[in-house]
Amino acid sequence: MADTGFVQKEKLEEFLRELSKDAVVYAPCLEGDTVIFKTFDPGTTLCLDRPANNPPKLAVFPQSETLFSFKYKKDAEDPRKMSVELEANTDFPRAIIFGARPCDAKGFRIYDRVYMDTNTPDPYYQGRREKTMIATLCCSAPSPGCFCVAVGGGPAHREGSDVLITQFEKGYFIEPVTEKGKTILNAPQIEDGAQYAEEAHKRQLESHDLVRNPFAEDGLPKISRSLFDLDEFWEHVVSKCLSCGACTYLCPTCYCFNITDEQSLDIGERIRSWDGCMFPHFTLEGSGHNPRPTKFKRFKNRVGHKFLYYPEKYNGVIACCGCGRCIRHCPVSVDISEIVSYLRGSRFEFTNEPPESIGTDTNS
Amino acid sequence: MTENKNPYLPDLATVIKVIDETPNIKSYQVILNDPEKMKTFFYEPGQVGQLSVFGVGESTFVINSPPTRMDYLQFSVMRVGEVTSVIHELHEGDQIGVRAPLGNWFPYEEMKGKKILFIGGGIGLAPLRTLILFMLDNRADYGDITILYGSRTPPDLCYKDDLKEWESRSDVSLILTVDTEYPGWDKRTGFVPTVLNEIAPSPEDTIAITCGPPIMIKFVLQNLAKLNFKDENIITTLEARMKCGIGICGRCNIGSKYICKDGPVFSLAQLKEYRAEI
Numbered sequence: 305m306a307d308t309g310f311v312q313k314e315k316l317e318e319f320l321r322e323l324s325k326d327a328v329v330y331a332p333c334l335e336g337d338t339v340i341f342k343t344f345d346p347g348t349t350l351c352l353d354r355p356a357n358n359p360p361k362l363a364v365f366p367q368s369e370t371l372f373s374f375k376y377k378k379d380a381e382d383p384r385k386m387s388v389e390l391e392a393n394t395d396f397p398r399a400i401i402f403g404a405r406p407c408d409a410k411g412f413r414i415y416d417r418v419y420m421d422t423n424t425p426d427p428y429y430q431g432r433r434e435k436t437m438i439a440t441l442c443c444s445a446p447s448p449g450c451f452c453v454a455v456g457g458g459p460a461h462r463e464g465s466d467v468l469i470t471q472f473e474k475g476y477f478i479e480p481v482t483e484k485g486k487t488i489l490n491a492p493q494i495e496d497g498a499q500y501a502e503e504a505h506k507r508q509l510e511s512h513d514l515v516r517n518p519f520a521e522d523g524l525p526k527i528s529r530s531l532f533d534l535d536e537f538w539e540h541v542v543s544k545c546l547s548c549g550a551c552t553y554l555c556p557t558c559y560c561f562n563i564t565d566e567q568s569l570d571i572g573e574r575i576r577s578w579d580g581c582m583f584p585h586f587t588l589e590g591s592g593h594n595p596r597p598t599k600f601k602r603f604k605n606r607v608g609h610k611f612l613y614y615p616e617k618y619n620g621v622i623a624c625c626g627c628g629r630c631i632r633h634c635p636v637s638v639d640i641s642e643i644v645s646y647l648r649g650s651r652f653e654f655t656n657e658p659p660e661s662i663g664t665d666t667n668s
Numbered sequence: 669m670t671e672n673k674n675p676y677l678p679d680l681a682t683v684i685k686v687i688d689e690t691p692n693i694k695s696y697q698v699i700l701n702d703p704e705k706m707k708t709f710f711y712e713p714g715q716v717g718q719l720s721v722f723g724v725g726e727s728t729f730v731i732n733s734p735p736t737r738m739d740y741l742q743f744s745v746m747r748v749g750e751v752t753s754v755i756h757e758l759h760e761g762d763q764i765g766v767r768a769p770l771g772n773w774f775p776y777e778e779m780k781g782k783k784i785l786f787i788g789g790g791i792g793l794a795p796l797r798t799l800i801l802f803m804l805d806n807r808a809d810y811g812d813i814t815i816l817y818g819s820r821t822p823p824d825l826c827y828k829d830d831l832k833e834w835e836s837r838s839d840v841s842l843i844l845t846v847d848t849e850y851p852g853w854d855k856r857t858g859f860v861p862t863v864l865n866e867i868a869p870s871p872e873d874t875i876a877i878t879c880g881p882p883i884m885i886k887f888v889l890q891n892l893a894k895l896n897f898k899d900e901n902i903i904t905t906l907e908a909r910m911k912c913g914i915g916i917c918g919r920c921n922i923g924s925k926y927i928c929k930d931g932p933v934f935s936l937a938q939l940k941e942y943r944a945e946i
């Protein structure tokens with residue numbers, strides 16, 4: 305078997321159908337004008353031109369999933385009493401995420417530390433993650449909002465990817481990064497890619513410098529604690545936030561969830577679903593006390609989590625992959641890269657005036 | 669550490685006794701249905717568990733019976749909302765789910781040889797009870813034990829049998845208080861932080877452990893500071909709305925610490941370091 309492969313453009317769908325034979329394939333597909341990561345099947349229209357609106361996290365962390373089902377049964381010996389049976393399934397099918405972006409792939413590594421590198425690993429995440437291959441498409445040009453290089457990534461960054469794909473006019477150069485990724489070369493639609501390798505590596509380097517770096521050239525952002533702890537700062541920079549939570553749902557590195565029960569008659573399920581720290585109810589306690597009652601506190605926690613708390617816990621790693629989704633899709637154009645850039649303290653002296661450039665629409 | 673491989677899957681357990689503590693608090697003694705698990709179940713004083721009523725949900729409660737008395741696990745539940753209301757409907761023989769033990773525990777090793785001052789309010793006596801009973805079962809390891817406990821009215825005092833016993837012991841001094849005068853009440857009245865000032869315990873070689881409603885804790889901490897207790901000798905427990913209980917769901921953090929995993933027990937020195945707002 306060759307080390308690398310190439311798929312002709314017109315054979316791409318056939319190739320994905322082939323992969324679908326023994327794996328669930330997730331790919332960015334067109335839905336109206338929107339690009340959505342979802343399970344690929346015949347009838348879906350692929351769109352690899354721009355990053356999907358939603359990240360591929362749903363492949364290993366579905367928006368809603370069953371943790372276990374339960375069943376109440378009348379006790380045979382004492383019919384007034386009920387016994388309960390529980391059943392959990394952590395056996396998942398193989399999956400391939402095709403056409404993730406390098407930031408998306410890196411996002412999974414941010415999950416891994418929390419969900420797997422702990423003494424209580426999450427069997428649902430782990431079960432899916434271990435069976436999922438991530439085939440990543442290198443970016444040839446950044447989209448509005450992207451800032452992957454500013455957080456240690458880049459348009460051809462390999463972290464988290466099992467396969468790296470480079471786009472050519474004629475088709476796709478396919479390069480396994482991990483052992484898991486090598487199996488992708490078995491499909492009959494794959495030609496030897498050797499002749500494309502050199503040009504592909506050149507292209508991968510080219511787009512790196514096109515990505516904006518809002519934190520300037522001084523490496524990863526270092527946050528000024530005094531500014532970070534200033535409530536007035538947060539009140540200014542997020543005054544227009546609507547607490548809609550879109551930024552958390554579209555973020556490839558946001559991983560919070562809720563757990564709820566559903567029951568009908570004597571059977572039911574315990575379900576976990578995405579949740580987000582931007583919602584006021586997220587931390588509301590039974591007593592009525594809420595440790596993060598205002599959107600300023602919640603936003604501070606979100607930025608803090610990604611740029612201070614997570615790095616504190618995991619060796620400086622930033623829990624934001626710079627995908628720019630929260631910037632592109634925020635209904636009121638709150639820009640996390642701008643906020644973090646102010647938090648470095650060097651560019652922004654806190655005055656009582658809102659900083660002028662905040663809210664510049666990066667969608668255009 | 670739980671042996672349970674799936675940390676979300678509760679162990680099934682049976683309620684063996686329900687005790688009416690106060691008008692809105694009941695204690696539940698439960699045993700795990702798997703006798704082997706019950707025999708080898710291990711936890712430390714201060715650790716918590718998630719109780720499940722399947723179909724309704726889970727809530728967090730401290731295991732308030734000490735590991736030195738392992739015939740059953742006791743949880744005390746104050747009725748405040750959905751899950752706790754349904755728990756209040758449970759009877760002897762009913763099935764529930766238990767995910768335990770979770771979280772950290774009181775640093776009882778470091779407290780050896782010291783004087784111990786417990787300051788509790790309402791249901792806040794639950795975690796303190798675990799440690800009090802544990803210390804009484806290892807009495808020689810600890811110095812003077814003082815317990816200051818208060819509630820709104822006398823019927824709101826939890827663990828009345830324990831209180832009676834502690835009151836009668838010569839090696840424990842128990843100070844009870846209720847918010848205002850109450851027919852038949854001949855002990856102290858006044859809020860816990862105020863009574864703390866009145867009894868003015870010496871900080872010398874003493875660890876203060878406090879648990880209760882947030883507002884009580886806030887003033888107790890202030891008053892302990894006035895009494896010259898050092899931050900590292902003040903221990904408290906924090907609450908949060910918890911779901912996973914294992915540091916994953918992201919709900920209960922203060923900075924990079926998770927109350928469910930790095931807590932619920934913290935020293936005031938730690939809380940200041942984490943910039944917790946209390």
Ligand SMILES: Cc1cc2nc3c(=O)[nH]c(=O)nc-3n(C[C@H](O)[C@H](O)[C@H](O)COP(=O)(O)OP(=O)(O)OC[C@H]3O[C@@H](n4cnc5c(N)ncnc54)[C@H](O)[C@@H]3O)c2cc1C
Nearest residue numbers: 590727728729730744745746749750751752794907908932
């Ligand atoms: C470490 C720890 C130890 C604890 N130990 C004990 C203990 O030993 N004993 C004890 O009694 N308690 C203890 N608690 C507190 C206990 O966990 C809560 O009281 C319990 O979880 C409340 O559950 P619930 O389902 O009954 O309340 P919920 O129904 O969840 O909430 C109660 C109230 O909160 C408000 N609320 C909640 N969610 C919403 C929402 N989405 N929208 C609007 N309002 C909402 C409502 O006013 C509601 O009535 C402990 C908590 C922690 C974290």
Ligand code: SF4
Nearest residue numbers: 545546548549551634
């Ligand atoms: S998407 Fe924008 S408005 Fe919505 S919660 Fe996030 S920052 Fe606030």
Ligand code: SF4
Nearest residue numbers: 555624625627628630
């Ligand atoms: S915080 Fe925004 S830019 Fe960073 S990973 Fe999440 S969605 Fe992408």
Ligand code: FES
Nearest residue numbers: 911913917918928
């Ligand atoms: S309860 Fe989930 S992180 Fe603490």
